[in-house]
Amino acid sequence: MAKYTDKIIYMEGIIVEVHDGAVGIDLKGRLGFLKIPMRMLISDYEIKVGQEVGFNMSFIEQLSPDVNEKYISNIQKRQEP
């Protein structure tokens, strides 16, 4: 469990990619990029590139120093030609 999750931060971003099943969002202030499936976007309007979005998030924390081999293995598979 993350320890600092109650620190809620309001964030904004810009929709930069619209797919049938996902949108890509650049976080304002060069804070990263987020790609989310459609159902994670609450939309009152037709979705367009350039629209601004807002959401609450918290800091990303490591859960432990350990590496989960399962995910390592998946990453390696993906990198195989």
Add this chain to the structure above:
Amino acid sequence: MSNTLSCQAIIIHNISKLKKEMGKVVKTILLRQHIGAPATPVVKVGDSVKRGSLLAAPEKLGANVHSSVDGVVKEITEEAVIVEASEKQSDDYVKIEGENTLDLIKAAGIVGMGGAGFPTAVKLNIDLKGGYILVNAAECEPLLEHNMKQIMEQPEKTMRGIDYCMKVTNAAKGVIAIKKKHEEEIKVLLSLQDKFPNISIHLLPDIYPMGEERAVVREVLGKLLPPTSLPSEADSVVINVETCLRIAEAIEDKKPCFLKNISVGGKLKKGTKTQVFMDVPVGTTVGELIEMAGGIDGEYGEIVLGGPFTGHAVDLSTPITKTSGGILVTEPFKDLKGAKMGILLCACGGNLERMEDLCKKYNAVVTDVQACKQAEDVRGTLKCQNPGNCPGQAQKILHFKNAGCTDVIIGNCSDCTNTVMGSAPKMNLNVHHQTDHIFETVGMEPMRYLTKSKVVEQLPVDDKGRQLPFPKEEEKTEQAVEQEFSFSTMLDDGLFHIHVEEGQDIHIEFS
């Protein structure tokens, strides 16, 4: 910060002195002193004008604007006609003409002088069919005293003004709503009862707000109107007490409306006690009035035109209008050092602009803005659904807390402020009221907890229906008034039906 402000004050003082040295006093007479469009000037630059000369007339909803001095039109801008006053001023004025009461009120350019500025001739152009003229003498804003002084000095003319209003609107009754604490004024008004038998007095508790139009209707007539309604829906018109006096002047003296009673208080060299200036010519600057009251005493925070609740910050060169009420000079602001401020907006206090201005002056950062549940936006202005009766604020305070605020600024009424105090301090939020710096200046306790009752006892009535002053600590008798009511009963279908059209104190008993 306060240093900069005081420097500014000195500079303006100098300008004001400069004007005097040159021996030329100018009056900036605003074209928009009322609700509606600015009036259109009817004079040209260079025209000679006298006190009472018509300067501008409305094309749509609005009111006539008259010169408040003898002199020459020096400049006409989009906002104002600027009249350079002659050295010699006469007491005379240009008389208005009109066939009937409404014409005269219209010609005089009278507007609601409590601050709203609604053209009075339009307001009174109604048939109340035996309803009520409710006279707002609540003088609800703390520190303002010019309404009470007017009642003490010109009670009869004021009463006659009310009487004219009643006649022109076909109202059967006039009711003066006044705070119970003004015992002397009430006595004076009661002494005129025989001359004006249809005008009675309704006592108000000493809490804020009681002067709001719908609050007056609710207190006097017991009807709570929705924020979108006008008092006419309760067969009544609410009119400010000074407006009544100006109506009497228009009708009896054919005098246009170009004078205003003003209270000046706060951080003044003569002390903080409010000084009242009667019949101040419209266009006189805030600075001139402050000079008349003795001048500012050292460093100050801001100058508020209006009252502590509904006023806004102005500078010394701001001219007064027919709707101006008070001028209050405050202590310098405390430095909150970037505190995270939550603004609780409501209809009673300042608008968002005013609250943001205060936050800036307090050196606080606006972190969250919430509006009271009862604040309803009616055509761009917040109106309270039930003025003076709190709908609860804990939820808003929680919101501020969750938004990370450390401080809260409110402009709420006595009741709502009391509610905020019920939760905010416990959540470690510092509470500031928009009147704090003003009250502190004059040594008044800040608005925090409500300890007075919202209900006051009304004046006793004798057997002839005349109101009497309260007997001094003697036994008070309760008077029950029987109301007419109608009812019908029916027996059918095994149900016993009772239908009551309207009534009070209805008792139904089966035994």
Add this chain to the structure above:
Amino acid sequence: MSISAEYAEEHKSSPAVLCCRAEEGVVLSSHNLEDPEIFDDLVDQGLLKLDGCLTIGDVLGAKLLKTCDSLTPLTKDLVALADKPAEAAKEEAPAVVAPAASVGAVAAPALGGSLKIHIGEGKGIDIQIPVGALGGTSGVPVVSNAAQAVAGNAGVAAPGAVATDEEVVVRSLTRKHFKITEVKRGPETKLEGTVLTIREGIEKECVDSQKLVVDLKIDIITPDQYHTYSNTIMDVQPIATKEGDDEVGTGTTRVLDGVVMVVSGTDENGVQIGEFGSSEGYLDENIMWGRPGCPDKGDIFIKTNVTIKEKTNMERPGPLAAHTATDLITDEIRKVLKKADESLVVDTETFNQVRRPGKKKVVIVKEIMGQGAMHDNLLLPVEPVGVLGAKPNVDIGNVPVVVSPLEILDGCIHALTCIGPASKEMSRHYWREPLVLEVLHDHEVDLTGVVLVGSPQINAEKFYVSRRVGMTLEAIGPDGAFVTTEGFGNNHIDFASHIEQIGKRGIKVVGMSFCANQGALVVGNKYMTSMVDNNKSEGGIENEILANNTLCTEDAIRALSMLKAEMAGEEVKKAERKWNPNVKTQNIELVSNVTGKPIELVENETSLPMSDKFKEKYMNA
């Protein structure tokens, strides 16, 4: 903040706390009371203590004895309960209609045998009292007789309304099971005994059939090969076909046991189709075996690994092409299954769609995804879980479609949905839908049908479809309804709206969704009082374990018990503020105590093997 009279009525049993200062002698109304919704927060902040606090129902209409400030919990010493117009008064005069626009207070103290009503001030007051309630008063004897006469008539009418409670079988569906023990490749697709052969080279036809499919491989995975890496699992499908001209949902269906179709794939760049929260990895570590939508341990997988054109993994035609290409194989198997000899049938199962007149009518509303691309479903194909003849839910406009419970169980949904794997309802899920099965077999309720409704992307469309759900249910007129949804996200907005639309028509509703920690509902309304959380994961989060958090029998049982309780007028306890897995455990216990049947809970991801390296690391650490 102060509350409305209606709201106060709904929260009668919540604590009564003053919202503002109230003066001594005031008759307490809803306007004096704070919204109970915020009490938890206030208690958390130490601002409020509710010990000994009266309820809203207790204090409404009672007089306040002392001037109190805001947030004062109303206790016995502060409120004059004795003077309050007691409940007794209501019982004696049940038809007293409160004056709607009255300003003054209404008080009706009941003293002895008499009814007294006092109204401070009011307008348009109508009072109707059944004279019988006045109890043989000497004043109105004639009417008393009239009342008896009316009651007599009602007595005559009553027996006619009693209906016969015989069950009616509307239609039946027969499933003939064929056992498969081996799947191999060969020159032609055929079914011999328990051996299924798939034609070699069929892959090319699959690839050629779809413009967007650039490659397709078939892996036959036997139980000993479960520790095999796989790309994300897009669907698990039964292999079934209709006999003759039978339509889906009726007649006879032939199905292969011991084998399932599994669709998986990536785009040309190796990006998983669906991309997010994918279940790629070793099959044995990522599949929650035995879930309705999952393969069972022992099943042989016919797994296609479809490669689609680059960058089409998130566009609608991409996943659809992968499914359609796979279905070409399934369809060839269906053809041989159709012709298979009757002697190979190992088991026959019959599902009856039963109506139970006189029992409480219930409807199941299943919200299916319809936000586009991987959030789509093909509805009502010709063959069970086929492609041919089906209409994409998104193209239908996500509007409600009414299907029979047997159509659901016969594969009328081909699930393209590729949401988070843990909450995805796979095609096989519907084939074994636990809620439909539980409700269909329960003798105490009358299942009228299943309403499928899509979840569009834009809020306006969400409300468009939820209003249609409301109207559909109004037309059906059931006593109760289930609303289920898969996963979480913006679908919770329409999920909530469906419940509101149904609830406001006076129909009892139980909602079912994955919520727990991560899927906490984004919106709510006053009809969302009964909810069942489909979560099974340990941490209450969506993870990459296939079907981990989908609706299972244990959830169906809880939901059905809850709806029955609601329809019987019992109260469902308010949910706790934060997700508490113990609520489920307690409910399960309560249900099994009543039914006398133990309910076995399914396992979660902790039952799955950890990867060897992972295990090594932790077990030796």
